[in-house]
Every structure is written in structure tokens, then in C-alpha cells.
Amino acid sequence: MFQIVEQPDPARMFHDQYAFYSSTSRNMQAHFEQFAGSVMNDVLAGLLNPFVVELGSNDGTMLRHFHKRGIRHLGVEPSQNVADVARGNGINTISKFFNESLAQEIVADNGPADAIMAANVMCHIPDLPGVAAGVRRLLKPDGVFIFEDPYLGDMVAKTSYDQIYDEHVFIFSVNSVTRAFAMHGLELVDAIQQVTHGGSMRYVLAPKGSRAVSSRVAEQLAKEREQGLDRAETYLRFKQNCETSRTLLVQTLDALSNKGKRVAGYGATSKSTTVINYCGITPADIAYISDTTPIKQHKLSPGAHIPVKPYSEFARDYPDYALLFAWNHANEIREKETGFIAAGGNWIVYVPEVKIVP
Numbered sequence: 001m002f003q004i005v006e007q008p009d010p011a012r013m014f015h016d017q018y019a020f021y022s023s024t025s026r027n028m029q030a031h032f033e034q035f036a037g038s039v040m041n042d043v044l045a046g047l048l049n050p051f052v053v054e055l056g057s058n059d060g061t062m063l064r065h066f067h068k069r070g071i072r073h074l075g076v077e078p079s080q081n082v083a084d085v086a087r088g089n090g091i092n093t094i095s096k097f098f099n100e101s102l103a104q105e106i107v108a109d110n111g112p113a114d115a116i117m118a119a120n121v122m123c124h125i126p127d128l129p130g131v132a133a134g135v136r137r138l139l140k141p142d143g144v145f146i147f148e149d150p151y152l153g154d155m156v157a158k159t160s161y162d163q164i165y166d167e168h169v170f171i172f173s174v175n176s177v178t179r180a181f182a183m184h185g186l187e188l189v190d191a192i193q194q195v196t197h198g199g200s201m202r203y204v205l206a207p208k209g210s211r212a213v214s215s216r217v218a219e220q221l222a223k224e225r226e227q228g229l230d231r232a233e234t235y236l237r238f239k240q241n242c243e244t245s246r247t248l249l250v251q252t253l254d255a256l257s258n259k260g261k262r263v264a265g266y267g268a269t270s271k272s273t274t275v276i277n278y279c280g281i282t283p284a285d286i287a288y289i290s291d292t293t294p295i296k297q298h299k300l301s302p303g304a305h306i307p308v309k310p311y312s313e314f315a316r317d318y319p320d321y322a323l324l325f326a327w328n329h330a331n332e333i334r335e336k337e338t339g340f341i342a343a344g345g346n347w348i349v350y351v352p353e354v355k356i357v358p
């Protein structure tokens with residue numbers, strides 16, 4: 001298990017001013033529509049009046065597909081502001097932290113769940129045993145728990161150290177998920193790689209013995225052994241790769257600054273906070289960071305105090321270079337930003353390696 005040792009209080013991170021809205025990326029919206037579709041087809045098909053629960057349902061981007069089809073659903077979302085958006089769209093949502101006692105309440109009110117889902121949520125919850133016990137309590141004996149999160153194998157392979165930040169308590173591997181949930185009677189029955197968020201894994205868990213285990217689980221476990229995810233030296237090499245990445249990014253920014261080039265950040269991501277502070281990037285290197293999320297705009301990046309500006313600022317007067325902090329949305333962004341490139345702009349990327357690309 002790869003995890004941060006200093007864990008901030010969840011109530012200080014997930015509250016009424018949570019700054020991330022799932023609906024901000026078009027590609028992620030399409031991804032969640034597919035996720036919902038696969039649950040409907042593979043899990044719910046043929047069931048009478050099924051019930052689904054999503055942990056960390058944010059603004060309802062995934063649950064709206066169940067709502068639209070009249071499927072009984074419930075979102076659990078402790079961050080009030082994003083939950084309010086979901087409720088405004090008619091999606092049943094409670095704003096509480098999920099644990100075993102809340103699971104019991106949900107069962108008392110709605111009965112047990114056929115499917116429990118979580119996307120980019122499980123890795124945010126320090127009390128993993130509490131959530132696992134809650135899932136076990138809430139799930140029907142033949143139900144499934146499906147969650148996905150950034151994958152350790154990708155982080156190590158791509159030196160994407162910016163996956164490590166306050167909210168990402170865990171960077172899961174297939175091995176660690178298998179072990180953590182086995183303690184709660186849940187068996188990993190499938191593990192499916194995803195391209196989202198720079199490389200993620202979707203884990204499918206079910207009460208032990210209730211479902212056939214896909215051959216993908218053993219395949220992924222073998223791949224992890226091959227990659228050395230169970231060996232300390234892999235992480236020492238990862239550390240060296242992070243240091244090299246930092247040196248190269250700092251050199252690149254220094255060279256551009258010496259040439260008088262204007263550089264802006266693209267996407268005030270949580271990940272950027274790690275990069276900015278680890279590399280010692282300052283407002284002298286990056287004039288501002290562009291972000292489309294209103295709640296982030298006109299604020300300062302944590303630590304380095306780089307101003308976050310609305311996207312209109314970027315589009316109004318393109319910088320010479322844009323440091324792509326939202327690199328996990330690169331396809332979507334590069335499709336959108338042909339004007340920036342046509343105006344002579346270039347991207348600075350740092351995952352999997354530092355380079356300048358048109």
C-alpha cells in the first residue's frame with residue numbers, strides 16, 4: 001500500500017466550499033456515462049427495482065444517468081456545495097461521511113444495495129476499514145462494489161508524483177486492494193485498467209465466493225510483481241525519477257524566463273500544488289494559472305501564491321508557453337486549444353517526462 005503518512009482531517013477538505021466539480025471535464029462526463037451504462041448492463045439488468053449507491057457522488061455527474069432511467073439511487077456526498085448541485089437536479093443525495101453506521105441507516109431506509117460505486121473517492125478516505133465495513137453492511141449478498149482510482153503502477157511508471165497530495169491518502173495497487181478488502185469479506189473479482197486521470201484502475205469487489213473471479217486479477221497481480229511494486233527499491237528509484245523530473249522542469253522554466261517568455265499554468269489542479277511546491281515554482285516563473293472553475297478563480301495557489309485566473313484571461317492574450325497542470329485531460333484540452341497553438345503557443349508537459357510540445 002502506498003499512502004501518505006500525514007493525513008489531514010477530512011472535515012477540513014470536504015465541506016461547503018469544495019473546489020472540484022466532476023462535471024468540469026467533457027471527457028470525464030462521457031467516462032461516467034459509460035461507467036453508469038456498464039453498471040446498468042452488467043449488474044442491474046433483470047433485477048426488480050434495483051438500488052444503487054454512489055460514495056462521493058459530487059455534483060451527480062454519474063448518478064444522473066440512473067435518475068434519468070428512474071432507477072432507485074442515493075448519493076453520499078459530504079461536500080455540501082457540490083451535493084446541492086446534484087439535489088438541485090433531483091438526484092437523491094445525503095451530505096454525510098460514509099461509514100458503517102451510515103450504511104446501517106441507508107439499509108433501514110432503502111434496503112441493501114445491488115451496486116455501490118465510487119470514482120476517485122476511495123483513495124480520499126483515511127478510514128478505509130470503516131468504509132469497507134460499511135460497504136459490506138450495505139451490499140446485498142449478490143451485490144457488487146465498483147470503484148476506481150489513480151493506479152500505483154501508472155504513477156510509478158510515469159513518475160506522476162503529483163498524484164501525491166493531501167486528498168490522495170492512498171495510491172492503490174491491485175495487491176493492496178485485494179488484501180485490504182479481504183479482511184472485510186470482500187473479494188476482488190475484476191481489475192480493469194482505465195485511461196482516466198493519467199492511468200487508473202477499476203476494482204470490482206463482491207462478497208467472497210459470490211462471483212467468479214476474472215483472470216484479469218491474477219494477470220494484474222503478476223504485472224505488479226514484474227514491475228516490482230512490492231519491492232522497496234522500486235520506490236527509491238521512483239524518488240530519484242521525481243528528483244530528475246524536478247531538475248528538468250526547473251531548468252526548462254528558468255531557460256524560458258531568461259529568454260523573457262511569458263508562461264501561464266493551465267488548470268489549477270490539486271496535483272499542481274504538489275508540483276509547484278516540490279519544484280519551488282513562483283509567480284516569477286508562472287504569471288498566473290488559468291482555470292474554468294469559478295470557485296478557484298481570483299484565489300492564490302496554496303504555498304506559492306500564484307494567482308488563479310478565469311480561462312477568459314488565457315484566451316484573451318495567449319502566453320508563449322502553457323504549463324499543462326491538467327495533463328490528465330491533455331486530449332480534451334489540446335483538441336480545444338488549437339487557437340493557442342496557431343498563435344505560436346507551446347505546451348510544457350512533465351508527465352511522463354519534461355518536454356515542450358506544440
Ligand code: TMP
Pocket residue numbers: 020024025026266267268269270290291292293296311326328329332333
Ligand atoms: P483534475 O485534474 O483534478 O480533474 O482537475 C482539473 C482542473 O483543471 C479543474 O480545476 C478544472 C480545470 N480545467 C480547466 O481549467 N480547463 C479544462 O479544459 C479542463 C478539462 C479542466
